[in-house]
Amino acid sequence: MNQAFNPTDLSGKKILITGAAGGIGAASARLCSAHGAEVALVDISGEDAIRAAVGDLSGPASFHACDTSKRDEVIELARSTGPVYGLVDCAAICPPDDWMDDSWDAALDRTIEVNIKGPANLTRAYFPMMAEQGEGRIILFGSVAGWMGGLRSGPHYAFTKGGIHAFTRWLAQRGASSNVLVNAIAPGPIDTPMISGRGYEAEAYPLKRLAAPEEVGAFVLLLCAPGGAFASGAIFDVNGATHLR
Numbered sequence: 001m002n003q004a005f006n007p008t009d010l011s012g013k014k015i016l017i018t019g020a021a022g023g024i025g026a027a028s029a030r031l032c033s034a035h036g037a038e039v040a041l042v043d044i045s046g047e048d049a050i051r052a053a054v055g056d057l058s059g060p061a062s063f064h065a066c067d068t069s070k071r072d073e074v075i076e077l078a079r080s081t082g083p084v085y086g087l088v089d090c091a092a093i094c095p096p097d098d099w100m101d102d103s104w105d106a107a108l109d110r111t112i113e114v115n116i117k118g119p120a121n122l123t124r125a126y127f128p129m130m131a132e133q134g135e136g137r138i139i140l141f142g143s144v145a146g147w148m149g150g151l152r153s154g155p156h157y158a159f160t161k162g163g164i165h166a167f168t169r170w171l172a173q174r175g176a177s178s179n180v181l182v183n184a185i186a187p188g189p190i191d192t193p194m195i196s197g198r199g200y201e202a203e204a205y206p207l208k209r210l211a212a213p214e215e216v217g218a219f220v221l222l223l224c225a226p227g228g229a230f231a232s233g234a235i236f237d238v239n240g241a242t243h244l245r
């Protein structure tokens with residue numbers, strides 16, 4: 001191994017991060033930027049919300065309002081950013097709806113649109129460009145819910161996160177011959193707006209705390225960087241021992 005091997009160096013790499021106005025997306029943006037990446041930051045809530053969430057960045061950044069569940073908006077996004085080295089898809093929703101309630105069908109539809117069609121739209125737009133350039137990294141977001149049903153989430157969320165775990169493996173098989181590496185991260189309870197105020201009690205978990213978003217962003221960084229160069233088709237549990245498989 002080259003003595004100069006730097007496992008977290010992203011100099012010269014362009015990394016697109018969705019859900020960048022949220023907890024894990026913003027933390028991932030800060031870490032990738034601090035390690036040399038140019039970042040393209042995407043969120044349905046738009047530029048001001050992304051800027052407010054990420055704060056000051058050390059390198060170049062662009063900001064994009066996009067609903068990733070809409071195929072036409074994602075195609076337009078890809079036109080505007082051009083090819084990227086890394087695609088980190090943090091955008092998702094986890095509505096609290098009761099599956100026995102009549103209103104649940106709408107919550108199910110929207111959760112599938114955002115959590116399943118969003119990643120499908122993004123990978124359909126960016127994967128071919130990565131395959132063409134002969135390199136790329138795709139990091140999707142599953143969840144502990146995708147393995148064991150979740151700590152407090154509803155079945156609509158668990159459906160979609162289990163689907164992401166399966167899709168990660170499907171896409172990793174297709175990317176390998178073009179050096180496009182595809183992995184997912186399956187977090188446990190992370191202290192972000194997604195779970196804030198929803199009864200996630202730190203004392204209930206093995207480490208007696210929630211994780212900081214940076215503790216997930218660090219895995220994003222590594223999976224985008226030279227240190228992640230032989231990982232593909234894996235789902236990395238970052239769950240503080242809330243589920244052992």
Ligand SMILES: NC(=O)c1ccc[n+]([C@@H]2O[C@H](COP(=O)([O-])OP(=O)(O)OC[C@H]3O[C@@H](n4cnc5c(N)ncnc54)[C@H](O)[C@@H]3O)[C@@H](O)[C@H]2O)c1
Nearest residue numbers: 019021022023024044067068091092141143189190192194
């Ligand atoms: N926080 C946790 O405990 C936890 C646990 C397991 C998995 N996850 C997963 O980690 C990822 C990041 O979660 P987080 O905790 O940072 O959530 P978050 O709610 O803090 O951020 C999600 C972001 O996605 C954006 N978003 C929602 N719908 C969108 C759409 N259609 N298009 C574009 N952007 C959209 C939101 O505006 C928000 O900024 C998600 O995939 C989530 O399911 C989180």
